[in-house]
Amino acid sequence: MTPPVLSLDRVHKSFGGITAIEEFSLDLAAGEVVALVGDNGAGKSTLVKMIAGAHKPTSGRILIDGEEVSFADASQSQSKGIQVVYQDLALADSQSVYMNLFLGRELTRGPFRRLDRPRMIRETEKLVEALDVRIPSARSVIRDLSGGQRQGIAIARATHWATKLVLMDEPTAALGVAETAKVEKNIESLRARNLAILIISHSLDQVFRLSDRICVLRRGKQIGIRDTRSTDKNEIVSMITGLAAAA
Numbered sequence: 667m668t669p670p671v672l673s674l675d676r677v678h679k680s681f682g683g684i685t686a687i688e689e690f691s692l693d694l695a696a697g698e699v700v701a702l703v704g705d706n707g708a709g710k711s712t713l714v715k716m717i718a719g720a721h722k723p724t725s726g727r728i729l730i731d732g733e734e735v736s737f738a739d740a741s742q743s744q745s746k747g748i749q750v751v752y753q754d755l756a757l758a759d760s761q762s763v764y765m766n767l768f769l770g771r772e773l774t775r776g777p778f779r780r781l782d783r784p785r786m787i788r789e790t791e792k793l794v795e796a797l798d799v800r801i802p803s804a805r806s807v808i809r810d811l812s813g814g815q816r817q818g819i820a821i822a823r824a825t826h827w828a829t830k831l832v833l834m835d836e837p838t839a840a841l842g843v844a845e846t847a848k849v850e851k852n853i854e855s856l857r858a859r860n861l862a863i864l865i866i867s868h869s870l871d872q873v874f875r876l877s878d879r880i881c882v883l884r885r886g887k888q889i890g891i892r893d894t895r896s897t898d899k900n901e902i903v904s905m906i907t908g909l910a911a912a913a
């Protein structure tokens with residue numbers, strides 16, 4: 667049997683005296699979209715950062731393809747095919763689109779390893795066209811782009827490099843309706859490529875549109891996991907808040 671792409675096994679995280687995650691377990695399969703929901707401070711970002719290698723779990727295990735991993739930093743998770751799209755995007759504002767797409771993995775040519783700008787530009791153009799990200803040019807500087815265009819670039823970068831798992835921390839929080847729809851289409855195409863996707867979203871409409879399963883956190887506690895098709899917003903809201911569901 668193929669092991670899950672990602673397994674979290676009783677992961678716990680505290681920051682000094684603050685418990686951010688009590689104990690969290692989840693298996694995520696290839697081609698599956700799991701939504702992580704919970705109120706502010708529930709521990710969602712902390713969980714994503716642990717998977718991405720930005721934080722180390724205090725205890726518990728993280729497995730990729732059935733193998734335990736312990737990432738010292740984000741570049742180690744990237745080399746396992748994991749990419750993150752953060753709320754604040756982590757793009758280099760003063761750099762061009764194509765340099766951002768290849769940040770840290772720039773293409774070079776010749777014995778002096780000069781930057782192969784024409785190839786990076788060509789590949790960027792192909793990618794943004796395939797993902798329908800409308801930007802003036804691959805040479806545009808990030809700070810001159812709109813929020814939606816930037817998010818498109820962040821997702822294009824994740825799409826280009828991810829081979830297993832994409833983590834998304836509120837990818838559409840700052841976007842309008844049309845831009846959100848485009849991002850959701852991109853998420854669907856990642857799923858179609860058999861990537862596993864863990865998405866944090868505060869929009870339950872979005873969560874119900876995109877996810878196969880919904881995992882609820884409340885103040886660091888894993889409240890439960892539901893199949894999206896066999897639950898409803900009432901139940902999820904009551905799990906998030908701890909209050910009884912409305913009749």
Ligand SMILES: Nc1ncnc2c1ncn2[C@@H]1O[C@H](COP(=O)(O)OP(=O)(O)OP(=O)(O)O)[C@@H](O)[C@H]1O
Pocket residue numbers: 681684685686704705706707708709710711712713
């Ligand atoms: N680096 C840190 N140092 C200390 N405490 C932290 C750190 N990061 C997160 N926390 C704490 O851990 C808890 C969970 O925070 P986290 O950001 O993971 O929540 P969240 O569910 O992503 O919230 P939001 O929806 O507001 O982004 C909070 O109590 C937060 O203050």
